[in-house]
Amino acid sequence: MADAQKLEHLLGIEDLEVSSIRRLLDRGKKFKSDLEKGKKKFIHLRERTVVNLFFEPSSRTRSSFEMAAKRLDADNINFMADSSTSVVKGETLIDTAKILEAMSPDFLVLRHGSAGAPQLLSKKLEIPVINAGDGFHEHPSQALLDALTIETTKGSIEGLKVAIIGDIAHSRVARSNIYLLNKMGATVTVCGPPTLLPPHVGRLKVRETYSVQEAIEDADVVMILRIQFERQNTKQIPSNAEYYRLYGLNNNTARQLKGGAIIMHPGPMNRGVEISPQVADGSNSVILNQVTNGVAIRMAILACLEEDRNRGRV
Amino acid sequence: MKRVVQGTSSSKLLKGGHLIDPLHGRNEPSDLLLEDGKVFAVAKPGELDTKASRLKAEKIDIKGAYIAPGFIDLNARMGEPGADPREALNRGAKSAAAGGFTSIACMPSFSEYNDNAFVTDFISRQAHEESCVRVFPIGSLTTKGKGEYLAEIGTMVHTGVVAVGDDSTCIKNSYLMRKAIEYTKAFNVPVFSFPQDPALVGRGVMDEGLNSCRLGLRGIPAAAEEVIVARDITLTQHACGRLHFSSISTKGSLELIRTAKSEGVQITAETNPQYFSLTSDMIRTYDSNFKCFPPLRGEDHVEAITTALGDGTLDAIASMHMPQSPSAKDLVFEDAAAGMIAFETVLPLVLELVRKERISLERMVYLLSTGPAKVIGLHEKGLGSLKVGAPADIVIFDTDKQYKYTSDRVCSSAKNSPFIGKTLQGVVLMTIVGGEIVNKGTGNDES
Numbered sequence: 001m002a003d004a005q006k007l008e009h010l011l012g013i014e015d016l017e018v019s020s021i022r023r024l025l026d027r028g029k030k031f032k033s034d035l036e037k038g039k040k041k042f043i044h045l046r047e048r049t050v051v052n053l054f055f056e057p058s059s060r061t062r063s064s065f066e067m068a069a070k071r072l073d074a075d076n077i078n079f080m081a082d083s084s085t086s087v088v089k090g091e092t093l094i095d096t097a098k099i100l101e102a103m104s105p106d107f108l109v110l111r112h113g114s115a116g117a118p119q120l121l122s123k124k125l126e127i128p129v130i131n132a133g134d135g136f137h138e139h140p141s142q143a144l145l146d147a148l149t150i151e152t153t154k155g156s157i158e159g160l161k162v163a164i165i166g167d168i169a170h171s172r173v174a175r176s177n178i179y180l181l182n183k184m185g186a187t188v189t190v191c192g193p194p195t196l197l198p199p200h201v202g203r204l205k206v207r208e209t210y211s212v213q214e215a216i217e218d219a220d221v222v223m224i225l226r227i228q229f230e231r232q233n234t235k236q237i238p239s240n241a242e243y244y245r246l247y248g249l250n251n252n253t254a255r256q257l258k259g260g261a262i263i264m265h266p267g268p269m270n271r272g273v274e275i276s277p278q279v280a281d282g283s284n285s286v287i288l289n290q291v292t293n294g295v296a297i298r299m300a301i302l303a304c305l306e307e308d309r310n311r312g313r314v
Numbered sequence: 315m316k317r318v319v320q321g322t323s324s325s326k327l328l329k330g331g332h333l334i335d336p337l338h339g340r341n342e343p344s345d346l347l348l349e350d351g352k353v354f355a356v357a358k359p360g361e362l363d364t365k366a367s368r369l370k371a372e373k374i375d376i377k378g379a380y381i382a383p384g385f386i387d388l389n390a391r392m393g394e395p396g397a398d399p400r401e402a403l404n405r406g407a408k409s410a411a412a413g414g415f416t417s418i419a420c421m422p423s424f425s426e427y428n429d430n431a432f433v434t435d436f437i438s439r440q441a442h443e444e445s446c447v448r449v450f451p452i453g454s455l456t457t458k459g460k461g462e463y464l465a466e467i468g469t470m471v472h473t474g475v476v477a478v479g480d481d482s483t484c485i486k487n488s489y490l491m492r493k494a495i496e497y498t499k500a501f502n503v504p505v506f507s508f509p510q511d512p513a514l515v516g517r518g519v520m521d522e523g524l525n526s527c528r529l530g531l532r533g534i535p536a537a538a539e540e541v542i543v544a545r546d547i548t549l550t551q552h553a554c555g556r557l558h559f560s561s562i563s564t565k566g567s568l569e570l571i572r573t574a575k576s577e578g579v580q581i582t583a584e585t586n587p588q589y590f591s592l593t594s595d596m597i598r599t600y601d602s603n604f605k606c607f608p609p610l611r612g613e614d615h616v617e618a619i620t621t622a623l624g625d626g627t628l629d630a631i632a633s634m635h636m637p638q639s640p641s642a643k644d645l646v647f648e649d650a651a652a653g654m655i656a657f658e659t660v661l662p663l664v665l666e667l668v669r670k671e672r673i674s675l676e677r678m679v680y681l682l683s684t685g686p687a688k689v690i691g692l693h694e695k696g697l698g699s700l701k702v703g704a705p706a707d708i709v710i711f712d713t714d715k716q717y718k719y720t721s722d723r724v725c726s727s728a729k730n731s732p733f734i735g736k737t738l739q740g741v742v743l744m745t746i747v748g749g750e751i752v753n754k755g756t757g758n759d760e761s
Binding site: 014092093094112114115116117119120134135136137138172175198199200201203204 | 523526528529530535641644645646
C-alpha cells in the first residue's frame with residue numbers, strides 16, 4: 001500500500017485510482033456489516049468536526065452525511081446556504097468557506113450548484129473537501145454507494161452491463177457512475193432523448209442509445225435518473241407524458257428485463273414520470289438499499305480521509 | 315483625429331535594425347530617420363548618418379532588433395468613460411505600449427456606453443490627456459448596446475469613431491443588423507460584428523465538447539458563432555456594405571469567411587491570440603483565468619485558425635484585452651467573468667507561430683499592424699506602414715529573449731492572465747508614438 005493514492009479530498013471519481021475505489025468500497029462493506037449487526041457508534045472521528053455546507057436544498061445526501069459523521073462520533077454542523085442570509089447578502093463562496101474554516105472544522109462536505117466549486121475550495125482551504133454534488137459535474141459518494149449496492153447484490157461489478165436511463169446531460173450522478181463503472185470493468189450504456197444526452201458523451205467510453213428497449217434488453221443493472229425539472233430549461237422534452245411513454249420505466253418495459261436484473265434510482269423519484277410506482281416498489285428494486293448503503297459509504301469516505309490526513313502528519 | 319502626442323519631438327536616428335514593412339515589401343536591415351513626429355527617411359544602414367548629424371538627431375542603436383510599424387489593436391477595452399477601476403486609461407495605455415501597440419481601437423461598452431458623440435468626444439479628450447498611445451473609439455451600434463435602435467452613428471463618425479459595433483454583444487435581430495450595415499455605408503466605417511448567437515450560447519460557459527461533458531459545464535457550440543457569421547455575410551453581400559468580424563474562434567466560421575472573400579464580399583475578420591495559443595483542455599482544473607468569450611476551443615479549431623492567419627482568410631490579430639478585478643475572477647467557473655488582459659502577451663504568442671514556421675515574420679507584422687489599419691481605415695492616415703511622411707509610430711522588438719512573465723511586470727491595472735508565471739519568448743524593446751518614445755523595455759530581463 002506504500003504507493004497507494006493518498007486521499008486528500010474527495011472531489012470526484014474521475015481522478016480516483018481503482019485501488020482507492022476498492023479501498024473505499026471495502027471499508028464501506030465493513031461499516032455496512034457492522035451497522036447491520038446493530039453497532040451504532042464508532043470512534044474514528046472522535047474530537048473531529050464535520051461541516052456540511054449545502055448551497056442547494058438536499059434532504060437525503062445531507063442527512064446521510066450527517067448520520068455518517070455522527071456514527072463516527074464526530075461533531076457535525078449544517079450550514080444551509082441556499083437561502084441563508086450571508087449568501088443572500090452577497091458573500092462569495094470562498095468567503096463563506098473561509099468563515100467556516102476559521103471555526104476550525106476538520107472536514108468540509110460541500111454541495112453546490114456550480115461545477116468545480118469543490119475544486120475551487122480545495123485550493124483555498126487547508127482541510128479535506130468532500131464533494132456532495134457539484135452542478136452537473138460529479139457526485140462521487142452517490143457513485144460509491146451505488147457501487148456498494150451493486151457489489152452486495154450482484155457480487156462483482158466487473159463484466160456487468162449497466163444501463164443509465166434519463167437526463168444524462170444534467171446529471172452529476174450519471175457522470176460519477178460512468179467513471180466508476182468503467183474503472184471497475186462494467187460496460188455502460190446511456191439512454192435518453194437526444195436532447196438530454198450531453199454532446200460527446202460517447203467519448204466517455206459509453207454506448208449511446210435513444211431506445212429504452214435496446215438499453216435494457218441485456219442489462220444486469222438499470223439506473224433510472226430523475227428528470228430534473230429544476231435544472232433544465234423547458235425546451236428539451238415536449239412533455240412529461242411523452243417522456244414517460246418513451247423513456248419511463250413502466251410495468252411493460254420492466255417486464256423485458258432479464259432475470260435478476262436490479263433497478264436503481266438515486267432519488268428523489270418522480271413516480272409516474274421516469275419510473276412507475278409498481279416498478280419502484282417491486283422486487284427488482286434496490287432503491288432503499290441504496291439509501292442504507294449511503295451511510296456506510298460516507299462513513300468510509302470520512303474514515304479514509306481521516307486516516308490519510310493522519311498519515312500526512314506523521 | 316486627435317493627435318495623441320503633442321509638440322514637436324526631437325529628431326531620432328534608429329540605427330542598426332532590421333525593418334519589416336509589409337505594405338512596401340521591405341524586409342531588410344535599414345536605418346530610419348524620424349523628424350517632427352514623422353518618418354523622414356528610410357535607407358540602407360549607414361546611409362542616413364550625414365543627414366542625421368545635420369539634423370542633430372539623437373542616435374539610437376537598435377543592435378539588430380526588428381523595427382516595424384507600431385501594432386494596431388481592434389479589440390481593446392479601457393476604463394473610460396466612467397473611470398472604471400478595472401483599467402485606468404493611463405495604465406491601460408502603458409500596457410498597450412509595453413505590448414508594442416501604438417494605436418488601440420476601444421470597444422464601446424466596457425464601462426459606460428459610447429453610443430453618442432458626447433461620449434466619443436469625452437473619450438478622445440481623456441485619451442489626449444492620459445494616454446501615451448493613440449486611442450480610436452469604436453461607437454456603439456445601438457443605443458445603450460441594447461440591440462433595439464440604431465445609435466447616432468453619423469454624428470459619432472464625425473466626432474471620431476472608426477467603426478461601430480456592440481462590443482461583445484451579438485445583434486440578435488437580423489432586420490436591425492441589415493439596417494445597420496446599410497446605414498453605415500454613408501460613413502465609410504465598418505460594422506463590427508461579434509458573432510455569437512445569444513440563444514445558442516444560452517448559459518454556456520465553455521466550448522461544447524468532450525471537456526464540457528466531463529466537467530459538467532454548459533457548452534457553447536461552434537454553431538453559435540457560425541450561424542451569425544453566415545447570416546452577417548449574407549446581409550453584407552446583399553447590402554453591399556462593409557463588415558468586420560471580431561474574435562473568430564471556429565473552423566466553420568473560417569470556411570464561411572474564406573468562401574465569402576473569394577466571392578468578393580466586403581468582409582474582414584480578426585482572431586485573438588487566445589484562440590490559437592490555448593485550448594479548452596486547459597480548463598480541466600476549472601481555472602477561471604481560462605474563461606473567455608468566445609470560449610477557448612479544441613485543437614482542430616486552433617489548427618484551422620493558424621492556417622487562416624497564414625492564407626489571408628484572417629486580416630488581423632487583435633488583443634481582446636479584457637481586464638477584470640480579482641473579485642470577478644475568484645469565483646466558481648460559471649460565475650466568473652470572462653476574458654484576460656492581453657496587450658503585453660500578444661507579441662510572444664504570435665511569435666510562437668513564427669517559430670513553428672506557420673506564418674512569416676512579415677505576415678506577423680501585417681496581421682498586427684498593416685491589416686488592422688486597413689480594417690478601420692487608419693492606413694489612409696499613414697498608420698500601419700513606415701513610408702516616408704507617415705507618422706512615426708514604431709515598435710522595436712526582439713524575437714529570441716526569454717523571460718518569466720511575472721505579475722510585477724504587468725503594466726495593466728488588472729492581473730487576470732493565465733500566462734502569469736509562464737516563460738515567454740520575444741519582447742518589445744521600444745515603442746514610439748509620433749516620434750516620441752513611450753515605452754522602453756530594458757531588454758535585460760532575467761532569462
